[in-house]
Amino acid sequence: MSGRLIVFKVGSSTLVDETGELDLGFVASMCAQIAELRRRGDRVVLVSSGAAAVGRSLLGFDARPSDIPTLQACAAAGQAKLIERYAEVLADDGLSCAQVLLTRGDVVDRTGYLNARTTFERLLELGVVPIVNENDTVSVREFSFGDNDMLGAIVASLIDADLYVILSDIDGLYTANPDSDPSASLIERVERVDTRIAQMAGGTGSSYGTGGMATKVRAGRAMIAAGIPMAICRGRAPRALVDAADGRGRHTLFEGDGMGGHEQARKLWIGLAGLSRGSVTVDAGAARALELEGASLLPVGVTAVEGEFGEGDTVSVLAPDGHLVGRGITRYSSEDLWRVHGLRLDVIARFLPDRADCPVVHRDEMLVF
Template identity: 60%
Template sequence: MASTKGARTVVAKIGSSTLVDKTGAIDRAFVRSLCDQIATLVGEDTRVVMVSSGAVAAGREILGFHERPREIDDLQACAAAGQALLTQFYSQALERHDIPCGQVLLSRRDVIERDSYLHARNTLTRMFELGAVPVVNENDTVSVAEFTFGDNDMLGAIVAGMVSADLYVILSDVAGLYTANPQEDPTASLVETVHEVDARVSGMAGGSGTSFGTGGMSSKVRAGRAMLAAGIPTVICLGRRPNVLVDVAHGKRVGTRFVPSGSGTHDVGRKLWIGLSEIVHGSLYLDEGATRAVIDRGASILPVGVTKTEGEYQVGDVVNVLDPDGALIGRGAVRYSSEDMARVRGLKLDVIERFLGPDRAQPAIHRDELLVF
């Protein structure tokens, strides 16, 4: 991969399981050491965004929960109580280096709606200009779906796309992706480099996270796959390894690196927004010819190449794009409703025009609104 040394913009995501101590409380000493690393990078003219979980863990400490609550209202109460405390920890730790920080709370709605997405991006950009470190978290107090969003792994990927990051670092409680669960299989080995997330790599990812967080390796691999499509290098590494954030930003070989192809570019426009931010409403299955045209030539998806449609969706909704075997190859904004798609799939555009009129004869998904994984 291209060296990450000298990366000008780094997005780092850290999960609750890495932030807490053995009692489940936020480890203040570790937060200070993490902010020391951020300060080192800022001193090298690197812009840093910290996507931080931990609000619920901090709120548990305040509200007296002995383990992670299960009810949504309890989770939201903990997030509300803990968010201010979490931001205070970062603020105080960065203040020792004369670096201001600011809290940015995002909900799924903020990244689904294009205007809100652009406003959030402008806020982050302006904070960079003012020398501040944005500390981003999900606005868990007013949202429900976010608690299954993947321990902020995908939120970090979305933010990396927002700011055209040169590097996305997932600071985890494991050293990276292993060939098998190292706690169960002593022969498991670290996967140092990933060029493509196929069924074999997905199978290595395993299950869920710890009692302190919501994510697991599978969500990190999904985020890595999205970043491969965006052309943004991604590293999954052990967050408590000394000086790990600085080492990764300097290009040292640490953890598992997701390496974009040489043709990968920073696709931070509408394609990336669609591919990472939107809620998926359905799926389109393609035949072999359409699959090859999409992957090899970056073609639009025509109705004639669609073999099956699943789910209920409207014009403009985002759907998954699957190959004949059901493997996910991309995601895009569809130009037909699910009802109309069921009628026109398998038909050529001239046939659709004859029966529905010229305005209705169009690609199922235009290439400009399709992110290919």
């Protein structure tokens, strides 16, 4: 197993020790494993949380600040120390690293998305290890990734990775919370994220991190849609990075049945990077046609419209029970869709002739999850 492109994501709760300080021993172990993977021919991208956690310790805060300016100040101070440490340790193994800070605004724009991909490709060609984090210093809510689990998924899809690994503080997804339920068992493989799987994910488990198992499951759903296998494993297990790359050790693997071909890059950008401006709920028949038959979404299948959006915006498509079916570019504004939802195209053509053959979302412009 060599020559693959692997994205690792490490969270704050895994990076810091029990005192809230950056665990330098763990960083050294992780970097040594990255170097080992590089020596055998694998290319590695590291998505690293931890800047705000490191910065809050550096600036003398005992608890996580609650106001945005102080959090952003912590992120700015911590990012400098974090990347400095990575650079020092990787240099001992003869490797160079590059800091890549992103906001969602950088990839929502199609040109920005393609520019970011080109930068990653060139860094990897040069033998550099890109170290990615959200640019928390300038992020605002609208353009925030929300958590680095999804940031890692977007990076993995952007660079067409062969594997995405989330290094967590738990072995993977369990049937219940193993801390409170002794009967909980590890789920070794997930082929589809349905309501049952989503309900197994708990909330945030650490005072340092912003995510929990729910965010990891959402990332897993995105990776299944993208055709990229994703593993969740305990980051502090011995040789966790190498074992995850080789499919060994305790972990949960998100991999759809028959995965192998990646979705078109444009679909991935629409589904993962684009900001959803609203949502449309569809009936059971339409949801089934989208999920199983690769159909376009027609107005007759729409039962509800939420939010205000224009033609060309990205919208979320929801099943009757509320689960996310997919995201796509709408060919109707929310106002027009309210007028025609539930109607057949031949009926719509009587008062909107230009929409005689117009689906709400064409299958070529929709990523189905």
